[in-house]
Amino acid sequence: MTQLPEVEVARKSLEREIVGKRIKSVEVKTTALVRHHRNRPELYRALDGRKIDAVSRRGTALLLDLDDDCTFVLLMGEHSWIASETASASPGRSVQMVTTFTTGGALHYHDVTKTGAMLVLADTELASVPELTPGGVDPLADTFTWQAFNQKLVEWARPLRNVLTDFQVLVGLGDTYADEVLWTAGLSGARPSQRLSAQEVRRLYRSVLEVLHEAVKQGGATEAEAEGDEEESDPFINVYRRAGQACRRCRTPIRHEKIGGELSYFCPACQT
Ligand SMILES: [Zn+2]
Known part of the structure; x- marks a missing residue:
């Protein structure tokens, strides 16, 4: 799944690279998008x-945001990312859209599963797109407070691993970052979300912030990692896809098993 830190990294780089540029051409490969x-x-x-x-x-x-009171919306697919290229760069197999600019340069939108979408809407119509009004809190936004988070954990009353990846609770945490957050917090994903102590909720809340901000700072997980190259995992990734390797906190081998109903990576010793 395309996760929040990678999209935030893309937003920051697009802000630097394409703001002020004028669109010369757009080409989409698959009509379904x-x-x-x-x-x-x-x-x-x-x-x-x-x-x-x-x-x-x-x-x-x-x-x-376009210069005519309309917005070009890119709904990321299950496994999508965006790359800046030169205008002459030939698009790879996963590229579903190429946008070029009058002053040079191009944007390649990759979508491996073709589950994303792109549309142009009047700014006033943005609220009508369900994908743009998720029920959960954006953990990188100011509205993400530990009190609001605590309330969701109590209301949802499910295993932690399950709650963390639910977009009705938090937006943009997939398997990678849910596992990283739980490891950082030292909590087991099987723990019922409504039975954490106040101290544990604060620890979990701080871990969400710490893991996501660090991932954004590091430029997000690399595509090699996202595509399953176990050898190339990023240094800031502590458990995800590290099955059998020593836990960086207690040296116990990391496990890859179902926990709280979800297949996840965790340390069986220091996550309790
Ligand atoms: Zn450990």
């Missing part, structure tokens, strides 16, 4: 010659 429009030309017409004024993020969606 423009399902919110009648056809691809309708999307192309809405984007033709438009200047990008700002780039923002709502959950795991990227919003490119």
Whole structure:
């Protein structure tokens, strides 16, 4: 799943690279990705010659604010990412959209599972897109307080691992970061979310912030890691895809088993 830190990293780099640029051309490979429009030309017409004024993020969606009171929305798929390229770079197999700019450069949108979507909407219509109004809190936003988090943990009353990946609780934590957060907090994913002590809730809350901010600072998990190359995991990743390797806290081998109903990576000794 495309997770929050990687989308936030993409937002920051797009902010530097494409704000102020004017769109020269757009090409989408798979029609299903423009399902919110009648056809691809309708999307192309809405984007033709438009200047990008700002780039923002709502959950795991990227919003490119255009100069005509419309927004180009990119809903990330199960496994998507965005890369800046030169205008002449040939798109790889996973590239589903190429946008070029009048002043040079291009944007390649990769979508391995073709589950993402792209659409242009009037700014006033943004609230009507369900994907842009998730029920959960954005853990990188100011609205993420430990009190609000505690309330969700009590209400949800399910194993922790399960609650952390639920978008109705938190937006953008997938398998990688849920495992990392639980390891950092020293908590087992099997623990019922409603039975944590106040101290444990605070520890979990701080771990969510620490893990996500560090991931953003490090530029997100690399694609090699995201695509399952066990040898190339990032140094800031402590448990995810490290089965059999020594826990960095207590040297116990990391396990990869179902916990709280979810297949996850954890240390059986220091996560309790
Ligand atoms: Zn350990």
